[in-house]
Amino acid sequence: MTGRTLHVDLGSGTGRILDDGPAFSEWLGGSAAATELLFRHGDPKGDPLAPESPVIFAIGPFSALFPVATKTAALFKSPLTGELGESHAGGRLAMSLREAGIDALVITGRADRPSYLAIENDTVAVKSASTFWGQSATATDRILREAESKTGRKISVVRIGPAGERLSPMACATVDGSRHFGRLGLGAVLGSKNLKAIVVSGTKTLPLANPKEFKAVYDVLYDRVVRSKEMKKYHDLGTAANVKPLSMIRGLPTRNFSQGNFEGADAISGERFAEKFLVQHTACAHCQCGCIHLAELREEFAPYHYSTNRVSYDYELIYAMGSMLSLSSPEDILKLLLATEKQGWDVISLGCTLAWATESFLRGNLSLEETGGLSLSFGDGAAYLEVLERTAKGQGEFYRDLEKGCAFCSGKYGGEEWAVQYGGAEPGGYMTGENFAVTCMMGVRHSHLDDTGYSIDQKLLNAAQPLEDQVRAQVKEAQWRMVLNSLMICLFARGVYDEEVILRGLDALGLEWDAEKLQTMSEKALLRKYEWKALCGFDHGSVKIPEKMYSVQTATGLMDRDSLEERLRLYREYAGLKS
Amino acid sequence: MAVQYLNVVNRDQCIGCFSCMYACSRMVRNAGGSGKAALRVKGYAGVEGAFSIRVCARCEDPDCAKACPTGALTPAPNGGVRLKKDLCISCGACVKACAISALQWDEEERQPIPCIFCGQCVKYCPNDVLAMTEKPEGEDRR
Incomplete structure (x- = not known):
């Protein structure tokens, strides 16, 4: 890892490679190195959606070398909290960046029209996204996988949905198959730069400083990843396995954090999702665990005519769109997740905001006039789907506000006491204490x-x-x-990664720690x-x-x-x- | 030992982790990353669709070797091919000739990557997708 950093200025449409070696040698890489780059390139007092506001992606020394080093860090100033924006995603991005020889990617500026960034090894191009601006995050993936497909090459596609284009501070950036830079509004920052997507591919391999020791450390890790029970649970039921046990101990947030045990927990448990809806496990590149769980959602759109979609699910998603909204039907949850995936919202922020809106409506804090005649009630999946549709279309002030999150909405409409957010960010699904x-x-x-x-x-x-x-x-x-x-x-x-094996791994790569x-x-x-x-x-x-x-x-x-x-x-x- | 074939025995159990490709690059070519693998996992019908794994069929009369204009790629005695690196002119005709896209291309060396049937990819598959067998098996192998 040499700290080879690609700086792209969307304003001029140019990229250049800089050496940020010290940030990586001193700070290891990834999250900590990207923090230093944020200090160097970002203005903490600046507007998160200003052209000069940087987005920094970084990988680490183990990326594409050791198993399950699958994540890429994204750092930016968050439009949701107004402070540190940091979100991590898996997929194939870390592999692609590493094989393109890029340890960090710094993006600044604003393109003069809808654009996407295509990075292939040392070649950088800012290309027009005019024809697919407005398209869903899922459609954008289909379009770019064809447009940018390379023979014998694996590409990674990071993109925003319409929510990011609308600058919703809860917009995420989606990576490859249903992985996300979910939290804190990266989607809006990319949207503000007119940047619909980033496509990365590379063909470089990495020389090994000490191949013998490298392989020995790899085998220790591989064995733990494939055989340890800690990782097996992520492969089997996945994080959704937590739904039942958390509800049993009163830790599953239900109906906007009113209680921690959900009477519908069995119906939306990891077991139930697996038995009835799970059709495939997939993995991030270089993860032998494969925790990505894909459900199949089959809907009848006309008599005897069906559409089928694959929807990725996890514990946090079931909490945000399930127990928080008192939905005990997996189909209802999957429909909401599909709509969320297409728009490119952060599901946790969205679920919490829907729950806040519901409690506000039930307490009389929101009127039918504000909701455009729509009654909100916990357990009403059809109404929530309608809310998402109106929000996506921006139908009325209330729905345009909803995608700005709990803190914004409660500041404007009241109900701050039951707006569950901390420093502007909606929490994950734990009511443990x-x-x-x-x-x-x-x-x-x-x-x-x-x-x-x-x-x-x-x-x-x-x-x-x-x-x-x-x-x-x-x-x-x-x-x-x-x-x-x-x-x-x-x-x-x-x-899997204890201190001893980490130090051995770093040593095998010739890094002195x-x-x-x-x-x-x-x-x-x-x-x-x-x-x-x-x-x-x-x-x-x-x-x-x-x-x-x-x-x-x-x-x-x-x-x-x-x-x-x-x-x-x-x-x-x-x-x-x-x- | 009998001639060993690399077989895709449980294609539908593949999770697309590329562990096999990393293993081939690492164990056979001493390279970090996945770029020197002699096999390939392809996603199709969108990235969330099923996976298709392309491994060398160990042909007795290989199309790839026939397409080679310089004699760099030649049939091996028990099927499959061998590469004489110094004869290769990086034309890529061999890779184009492989109808199942099993023969891979080393982008750094600008040369094909013949499979040596060592079984390292099998060893590092977490889901028993690949196996070394004495005969090519099955009709849904890719």
Whole structure:
């Protein structure tokens, strides 16, 4: 990994290769290296949708070399939260970037007309997307796979749907088959640049510094990936396996976080989806696990005439479009997911916003006049499908606002107490207790993936633990994930990649790291992200949890204000943040 | 040992992870990445469709060798082909002649990549899609 960075300026339509070696040698790669590039190229005070606002993609030293190092990091300024935007996606992008010889891709500027970027090894072209601007994310993939197909070559296609073109701050960017830079609005940032898609392909291979040791480390990892039970669960039922157990412990957010056990959990469980709808597993490039679960949705559009679509599902999707909306029919959920996939929305932000709207309507905070005569009620799948259609068409002010997220909508229409968002970002599907709430507030991406709060909460159900130890474990995990996310290892393989094997792997690639250097880097990388957030105006001392959350039963009971305060104080202290 | 064929025995179990291609590049050619693999996993009917795996058929009278204008690619005694690298003029006629698109092209070397039937790809397939067999088997192999 040499830090070979491709800078593309869409304004002039040109690309040039720069050496960003130090960012990679000092910060490992991926997430941490991209943070440095964000400091260098981004203006934390700037408008996230301004032409000069950069989007930075980065891969890590293990990309395309070791198993399950499948992720690419995207960093940008988030139009949803107004601070650090960071989202990770799998698919084939990391492989394609690596085989094109690109460790990081920095995109700035705005194209003068709808465009897409085609990168093939060292060749960069900005091409017209005028003929398919307005097309769904799925159609765009079909179009570009044909237009850019190369004999004997695998390509990766990143694209936005119409939601990104409309600059919805909850628009995602979709990668290859149903993988997503889902969170924090990358789709809007690409849309603001008139950039419909990025196609990457490469044909380069990488010389191995120490082939013998490289193969030995590979075999250790391969064996763990294929045989360990930690990864088997992702292959078998996938993350959807969590629906039933989380509901059983009151941790599955239901009807806008009103309760954690959903009476329809069995009907929308991973088991039920697998038995009735699962038709195929697929994998990101170089992942032998294959956690992508594809359901088949068959709909009768006229008597005895059927359409069939494949829809990818996962736990978070079933939470956002299922239990949150009180939908216990997998078909209803799959229809909503298909509409979401086509438009290119972030399903978590969208599901939470629909749930907020429903509660607002039921409480009388939203009128029929505002909803254009449409009654919103939990459990009404047809109504939700209609809401998505009106939102996609921008039919009326309310529907145009809906795709701006919970924080925006509750600021405008009221109902902030039950608008479930933390620092502007809607949470993942866990109602486990205070550790998770702290994750949502303090996590650098406001993501359940930032540390392991929801998992610590669940462990408390078996054995009590001093509060200090819980927070310490959380911060330690947040720091450790800086390492995993800079190597760009899929977090599903976090049990596979321990420190020892990581150091062996780095050594086999001729990269000089030791345990102490890794730890120092991880602590500093976390602080660098807080630093950038602070420059954007984010105050980690003032982020709040929605008032409603104090009055609902989580898996670990009611949340306590004083206890949460103490947790936040400790989190800042352990992470080394000044309060 | 009897002549071994590389067979796609469970095509519909393929998840498209490319582990076989990475294994071939890594184990046979000492290269990181997937660009030097002698086989190919293709997606068709959209990326979410089924996968099609193209492996060398070990032809006794190979079309690829017949298409070679310089004698660089020649039939091997037990089927399949061998490459004399210094005779290859990088014309690509061999790859075009393989109707099942099994013969792969090394974009860096500008030469074909003949399969040596070593079975490394089989070893690194997590879903038993590939197998080494003594005879070519089945009618739905690609």
